[in-house]
Amino acid sequence: MIVELGHFALVLALATALVQMLLPAWGVQARDRQLMAVAEPAALAQLSLVLFAFLALMHAYVTSDFSVETVWANSHTAKPLVYKIAGVWGNHEGSMLLWVLILALFGAAVALFGTNLPARLRANVLAVQAAIAVTFLLFIVLASNPFLRIPPQSEGRGLNPILQDPALAFHPPLLYAGYVGLSIAFSFAVAALIEGRTDAAWARWVRPWTLAAWICLTLGIAMGSWWAYYELGWGGWWFWDPVENASFMPWLAATALLHSALVMEKREALKVWTILLAILAFSLSLMGTFLVRSGVLTSVHAFAVDPRRGIFILTILVVLIGGALALYAWRAPRLQPGGLFAPISREGALVLNNVLLTTGCATVGVGTLYPLVLEALTGAKISVGPPYFNLTFGPLMLPLLAAMPFGPFLAWKRGDLAGVAQRLLAAALAALVALVIAYALVWRGPWLAPFGIALAVWIIAGAVCEWAARVQLLAAGADRVWRRARGLPRSAHGTTLAHLGIGLTLVGIVATSAWQSERVLAMRAGDSTEFSGYTLAFRGVAPAQGPNYQEQVALFAVTRSGSPVTELSPAKRLYDAPRQPTTEAAIHVAFLSDLYVVLGDELKDGSFVVRLYFNPLVRLIWIGAVVMALGGALSLSDRRLRVGAPRRARGAQAAHALSTE
Amino acid sequence: MATGLPTTLRLCRRPRSCPRRAEEARPRAWLDLAEARHRRRLARQGRWPAVGGGWRWRPIDPSRAQRNCLRRRGAVVAILACAVLTLACRPAGAVEPGEVLADPALEARARHISQELRCLVCQNQSIDDSNAELARDLRLLVRERLAQGDSDAAVLAFIEARYGEFVLLRPRLAPHTLLLWLTPLLLLAGAVSALLRRSRRRLATAGGQAAPLSRAEQRRLEELLKRSAR
Numbered sequence: 001m002i003v004e005l006g007h008f009a010l011v012l013a014l015a016t017a018l019v020q021m022l023l024p025a026w027g028v029q030a031r032d033r034q035l036m037a038v039a040e041p042a043a044l045a046q047l048s049l050v051l052f053a054f055l056a057l058m059h060a061y062v063t064s065d066f067s068v069e070t071v072w073a074n075s076h077t078a079k080p081l082v083y084k085i086a087g088v089w090g091n092h093e094g095s096m097l098l099w100v101l102i103l104a105l106f107g108a109a110v111a112l113f114g115t116n117l118p119a120r121l122r123a124n125v126l127a128v129q130a131a132i133a134v135t136f137l138l139f140i141v142l143a144s145n146p147f148l149r150i151p152p153q154s155e156g157r158g159l160n161p162i163l164q165d166p167a168l169a170f171h172p173p174l175l176y177a178g179y180v181g182l183s184i185a186f187s188f189a190v191a192a193l194i195e196g197r198t199d200a201a202w203a204r205w206v207r208p209w210t211l212a213a214w215i216c217l218t219l220g221i222a223m224g225s226w227w228a229y230y231e232l233g234w235g236g237w238w239f240w241d242p243v244e245n246a247s248f249m250p251w252l253a254a255t256a257l258l259h260s261a262l263v264m265e266k267r268e269a270l271k272v273w274t275i276l277l278a279i280l281a282f283s284l285s286l287m288g289t290f291l292v293r294s295g296v297l298t299s300v301h302a303f304a305v306d307p308r309r310g311i312f313i314l315t316i317l318v319v320l321i322g323g324a325l326a327l328y329a330w331r332a333p334r335l336q337p338g339g340l341f342a343p344i345s346r347e348g349a350l351v352l353n354n355v356l357l358t359t360g361c362a363t364v365g366v367g368t369l370y371p372l373v374l375e376a377l378t379g380a381k382i383s384v385g386p387p388y389f390n391l392t393f394g395p396l397m398l399p400l401l402a403a404m405p406f407g408p409f410l411a412w413k414r415g416d417l418a419g420v421a422q423r424l425l426a427a428a429l430a431a432l433v434a435l436v437i438a439y440a441l442v443w444r445g446p447w448l449a450p451f452g453i454a455l456a457v458w459i460i461a462g463a464v465c466e467w468a469a470r471v472q473l474l475a476a477g478a479d480r481v482w483r484r485a486r487g488l489p490r491s492a493h494g495t496t497l498a499h500l501g502i503g504l505t506l507v508g509i510v511a512t513s514a515w516q517s518e519r520v521l522a523m524r525a526g527d528s529t530e531f532s533g534y535t536l537a538f539r540g541v542a543p544a545q546g547p548n549y550q551e552q553v554a555l556f557a558v559t560r561s562g563s564p565v566t567e568l569s570p571a572k573r574l575y576d577a578p579r580q581p582t583t584e585a586a587i588h589v590a591f592l593s594d595l596y597v598v599l600g601d602e603l604k605d606g607s608f609v610v611r612l613y614f615n616p617l618v619r620l621i622w623i624g625a626v627v628m629a630l631g632g633a634l635s636l637s638d639r640r641l642r643v644g645a646p647r648r649a650r651g652a653q654a655a656h657a658l659s660t661e
Numbered sequence: 662m663a664t665g666l667p668t669t670l671r672l673c674r675r676p677r678s679c680p681r682r683a684e685e686a687r688p689r690a691w692l693d694l695a696e697a698r699h700r701r702r703l704a705r706q707g708r709w710p711a712v713g714g715g716w717r718w719r720p721i722d723p724s725r726a727q728r729n730c731l732r733r734r735g736a737v738v739a740i741l742a743c744a745v746l747t748l749a750c751r752p753a754g755a756v757e758p759g760e761v762l763a764d765p766a767l768e769a770r771a772r773h774i775s776q777e778l779r780c781l782v783c784q785n786q787s788i789d790d791s792n793a794e795l796a797r798d799l800r801l802l803v804r805e806r807l808a809q810g811d812s813d814a815a816v817l818a819f820i821e822a823r824y825g826e827f828v829l830l831r832p833r834l835a836p837h838t839l840l841l842w843l844t845p846l847l848l849l850a851g852a853v854s855a856l857l858r859r860s861r862r863r864l865a866t867a868g869g870q871a872a873p874l875s876r877a878e879q880r881r882l883e884e885l886l887k888r889s890a891r
Binding site: 358362370393 | 756757785831837838844860
């Protein structure tokens with residue numbers, strides 16, 4: 001019964017979204033305030049209906065109702081509760097519903113918190129938001145209904161065991177929050193195009209939403225990478241897999257959008273470009289969702305399993321992306337160009353950021369889609385793998401990273417490069433010292449790696465330098481520094497943290513790619529081996545029983561120069577349903593570096609294959625991502641960006657009026 | 662098209678760690694069916710029943726090798742289709758102790774080459790990461806060629822000749838991949854030239870000056886100046 005109610009609520013949500021799409025847009029045309037005001041209650045109603053549908057589906061999962069097809073196909077009674085809940089979005093149908101739920105959530109947030117938006121803009125934004133919801137709800141109701149009934153089954157087929165993991169349970173919701181959060185930027189861009197005007201205020205409204213989406217994307221991607229690192233069992237953290245690329249492209253576009261919206265907010269330049277970027281960022285999210293969910297990337301055949309779905313997906317992509325781009329082509333030329341700036345200026349630096357980020361994004365996109373297109377056109381099958389991306393994407397990011405410390409130092413409109421270089425002298429010295437130390441400490445590994453470390457230190461020190469200069473860390477007394485730090489807008493602290501995070505991540509990437517050590521050997525109980533300064537004594541393997549799996553757990557006693565360090569227990573699991581083996585790596589963390597032990601197969605002489613990895617500074621990759629997200633959050637809490645800060649908003653308008661020269 | 666393997670001896674492997682084996686402990690109806698099918702397939706390939714395990718040299722008659730090669734081409738397509746279904750893509754590090762070459766320099770080269778080759782069973786994994794049977798065969802083939810003194814490029818070419826361009830994770834620079842390799846450069850050049858043209862044009866039209874204020878802006882400016890003067 002609850003399932004049918006959920007299904008009904010979903011259809012009602014579709015009807016509500018239709019109302020929310022049509023009436024406010026008509027109201028804007030007819031200048032009817034009452035029609036425009038329909039948008040807010042409709043958005044809230046849509047949220048409650050979709051939420052009800054989602055909870056109904058979750059109820060079916062939690063109670064293991066195997067008369068529902070998706071529950072039967074993806075759940076199992078023996079699964080722990082948290083994975084029953086996570087199972088809701090661990091499959092195509094449920095994840096689409098989660099997608100729409102987050103979309104409705106963002107729409108309702110605009111309705112609730114956007115009270116200071118001009119009525120016309122708000123009505124348009126909510127109408128566009130509803131248009132996206134309509135296409136997705138139609139898709140769910142017609143082609144991927146999660147509430148379909150089947151004759152009741154006694155037991156479900158279970159969730160893929162490698163997905164039964166805490167990090168992966170919350171990775172999709174975070175990633176989707178990022179994807180869907182960009183829909184707000186998209187809706188604002190389309191609304192601006194419909195109205196035919198944008199200004200600094202528009203950018204100020206768009207930025208917090210984009211920032212929120214960017215934070216979620218950053219954390220979501222980092223969580224996925226972290227999961228791959230410890231769960232897939234060979235210590236890799238990024239594979240340039242098409243599915244990863246599908247989430248990385250929106251991140252690159254959103255990062256570019258954050259920076260170009262900054263120019264638009266402060267200087268009213270790059271208007272047309274920012275709008276295009278807002279459209280592109282969400283288009284990439286849409287594409288990412290579908291590429292991942294339709295399975296078109298891993299296998300072209302998965303698309304043909306249900307041709308209706310494939311065609312539906314393509315139609316949605318064409319309607320939303322094509323429609324927005326057509327509107328852009330038609331209306332963008334009418335937008336007034338903004339302020340002028342010299343090439344060497346804050347704006348110039350942000351333009352460089354945008355050029356490199358979007359080129360990088362396009363490179364990743366081409367690398368991901370080229371094999372598909374080539375096969376469709378000529379039938380030739382090629383693979384584009386990590387070597388391609390390392391060769392193309394890497395060099396594109398180098399100038400961006402090298403130029404990063406300069407950006408925040410440069411003045412708006414016209415900057416003084418020599419002056420900035422002088423102020424960055426300390427950072428350059430730090431980088432040089434890092435280079436020398438890296439060469440002195442490690443001889444092995446690629447000769448370029450120390451330069452990578454130096455680049456990362458340059459970024460970190462540059463971010464710190466900029467912050468120090470702002471609070472006059474060296475020139476003033478402690479109380480003065482404290483006062484200046486307090487007085488600094490939080491977004492400035494946020495910038496410093498986010499740039500610092502990039503540097504930390506880069507240290508982790510370079511160190512672990514260049515200096516990872518690895519050993520594969522066969523060990524029998526009682527053997528011990530030396531590895532990266534540790535001594536690992538293999539005590540043996542014992543069977544154990546988990547809630548829905550059996551496992552073989554190995555025990556390693558780890559010592560370092562005679563004193564015990566830790567005990568590590570890597571395991572091999574065999575899940576009950578579906579019957580599928582997984583490897584559980586055991587990781588010992590020693591100052592941001594990981595000793596990573598994997599238990600392999602048993603050999604016929606009774607010994608076990610054991611894989612040992614030492615990943616230096618690998619933790620910094622994710623710590624850096626978290627620091628980036630923290631920076632974003634800090635910037636989001638800036639009162640200037642907080643929704644409803646009227647006094648400052650008026651000040652900014654005055655500044656804008658003055659700055660138009 | 663390959664004309665069979667160059668040696669009449671080929672490394673063949675007994676199904677020692679057949680992934681489905683662990684499931685024999687608790688048979689189920691549908692599993693038994695799959696198991697039986699799996700065994701039939703192995704038996705067809707002469708790999709079942711297993712006597713002991715490990716690697717051994719086995720003579721192969723050339724006609725059969727050629728047939729195998731042809732079958733493998735077809736098999737690739739079949740494998741791709743059922744890649745998701747096979748249990749072979751168990752995620753875990755791949756290289757096994759027995760495979761490692763004694764010469765560290767040669768082994769390092771082998772690892773490097775392995776990272777450039779795609780596993781045909783586990784899509785999106787290099788043969789270095791995959792522990793599918795086919796990936797293991799390829800890893801051993803790479804090491805065999807290296808031990809015979811082939812250069813890295815020769816090994817890659819050897820494998821490409823047998824398995825098609827699809828195995829190369831780094832596509833060759835050829836007419837059909839020109840666009841792939843040149844896109845980043847073209848985009849960057851396009852963006853830079855567009856920026857230069859735009860800034861030159863705007864400087865020319867504005868003469869270095871911004872557009873004059875509109876009447877509304879003028880009024881607002883006066884109001885602001887008045888207010889700030891007060």
